[in-house]
Amino acid sequence: MTDVSAFCVSPDRAINYSPLSTTENEFRILVIEPPSPQDNRIQCHLEHASLFNLDNDFVALSYYWGDHNILKRIVLAGDLVPITFNLYKALEELRRRGFYRVWADDLCINQYDDEERSQQVLRMGAIYRSASLVFSHLRGPGAAWQQALAEAVQRITRRADTPKRTEKQARMEAKREARRKKKSTRNQGIDQETHHHTMNHTEVSTRSSGVRRAMELSAAEETALFLFLDSPYWRRAWIIQEISMNPRLTIVWGRQAFDLTQLLQAFSLLSNYIRGKREKVWNHIQCLYKIRTSQLALKPLSLVEALGLCYLAKSQFIRDHVFALLGLTHDGAYLVPFPSYTLPQEDINRDMTIRLIRATGSFDVVVSRGHGIETWYPNWFDSRYWHAYRISHLRIGKPSLLTYTNYGPYRSSGQHTPSFRIHGQAITAKGFFLGAISDCSPTLDEAKESGLPRGELIQSRAWKRNSKHERLFFGPEPAATMKTLCWLLIDITRSRMRHRRPGTHLYTLLDTLLHKKETIIDQAPSLLQWLNCCEAQSFKINGKRFVAYFSMRNSTPLSPGDRERLEEDCRTIQKNLRANMRLGYTDEGEIGWFHRNTRVGDQVVILLGASMPCVVRQRPEGGYVIVGQCILDGVMKGEAVRKGLQRLQDVQLH
DSSP states (O other), X not given: OOOGGGGTOOTTOOOOOOOOOXXXXXXXXXXXXXXXXXXXXXXXXXXXXXXTOTTOOOEEEEEOOOOTTSEEEEEETTEEEXXXXXXXXXXXXXXXXXXXXXXXXXXXXXXXXXXXXXXXXXXXXXXXXXXXXXXXXXXXXXXXXXXXXXXXXXXXXXXXXXOSSXXXXXXXXXXXXXXXXXXXXXXXXXXXXXXXXXXXXHHHHHXXXXXXXXXXXXXXXXXXXXXXXXXXXXXXXXXXXXXXSOSOXXXXXXXXXXXXXXXXXXXXXXXXXXXXXXXXXXXXXXXXXXXXXXXXXXXXXXXXXXXXXXXXXXXXXXXXXXXXXGGGBSSHHXXXXXXXXXXXHHHHHHHHHHHHHHHHTOOHHHHTOOTTOOSSSOOTTOGGGGOHHHHHHHHTTOOSSSTTOOOOOOOTTTTOOOOEXXXXXXXXXXXXXXXXXXXXXXXXXXXXXXXXXXXXXXXXXXBOOOHHXXXXXXXXXXXXXXXXXXXXXXXXXXXXXXXXXXXXXXXXHHHHHHTTOTTGGGTXXXXXXXXXXXXXXXXXXXXXXXXXXXXXXXXXXOOHHHHHHHHHHHHHHHHHHTTOOEEEEETTSOEEEEOTTOOTTOEEEEETTOSSOEEEEEOTTSSEEEEEEEEETTTTTSTTHHHHGGGOEEEEEO
């Protein structure tokens, strides 16, 4: 027997459920009796209905279960049945509004029967779509707060129709303020990262206190708005499907009813004043609305897209984080034909991954593993894996860890599709190796933890230009290396419309850093610390210390335009370093960004069907484990495929 406490079901509940017919596509409807002056208790009974019947008239309830230790009792078919307090208040409000035929998952599904629960999960999308109304109930804090929210929404939407300033005026004022702050920061020589953190902290408190002044709200109205966002309802996984399937949706907070579009309009006008946890909730609600819009337009998303949008959703039972989205997606029924609560979770993860590879003809879901996963397939039920940035880049073949890139899509294996076979918990795929990691840099986090200086390079190698060093650093091979480094450090996240620069300007950039010229030194303290850490760890590329590649002094004076470009380049490198990857070099001469868990001796492989190469580590008992993705110059568009196919081999992954 399943532990019903995991589903918020009271263990002393005793409901006599009649079996549902799967051939008739049956589900249950809770029929509530009208209130009686003699007995105010909620009295009801269950009826069977069929989804084949187009004349069903019922309301589908969407709510947050709440604390299962706080219970109220209803009379169901003559018996006293405990339910959560939140469900009780929702049923009470439905009865008050005259809705007597209701579908509520807690009572209409036998929570003790795993097989029935799995069957009904498959039907939930159709149930909500077939309802005459979806009644979304959020337990309100009190009548005064509920009325305050209604007045706040009306006031904000009215104010939106008569703005005091035009958008152009607002933009001009914002630009003037940005220039003033930038000039002030430069004059004071403040660490840009510290300054940015301080300004953000100040903005949070200022904007939070300024919301009433900006929108002319009372203190009660402002509090009501934030109380509404604080409701745990919005983070519940199942409500995503519940509010997305039906165009007839009413959101009720206590006893106040709202239209979702009206609420979104009001909160969008307040978006500049929402910070912290509430900002995450607001962004999550916007994602829910995006899913609802795609559903009503009959353009459902893929399961991967939905998981990426809903990674903040919570569920009482971990499998529901995926199962709650199956009815919303065009491929959910294929990836999970039967949402089982009894099969081992590892088997579900493996089978979903195999189906996705076959459906998409892509191996990206395998090579983009992360968060300490110990298997070749991802944990579909781990919300961290499906972070929106990660997924957006996984889908289109961009690096999942360099989240800012404007290049792509990549296709390192060309147009080849995956070739693999499964044996037990392992998978054997076709691919070819590109060499082993011979050296790699520290990550930015490691550099920050090193305690090395952030204000200057500890060992400057500012050699003067002469014939000896010109031959060393301006020959064909070093010039190609500099061009590669220029792309990896800077141009990889620049617009594809910009041309690749030759790389020689990096001499000037680092020479400026070495000699603390201008204010560029204040623009990139983390970059300096990372370079110091590279030097301290003797990180080399092609046998030469990494910092030495940037140490040629350029005698040409810097123009104002040059200074501006160099500052921008420094900020770009520092931003790219925040991806926390390792710059590295292979024994076959390839330079690239590698996953942060990469070690010297790991190997680089391109698996057929993968958009990006990946780093693998050999196991003592045989086979490989995937460390993570990597980005190598000169292979991302399939340049290595022709020669690689000549040494194609089986790669066993565990």
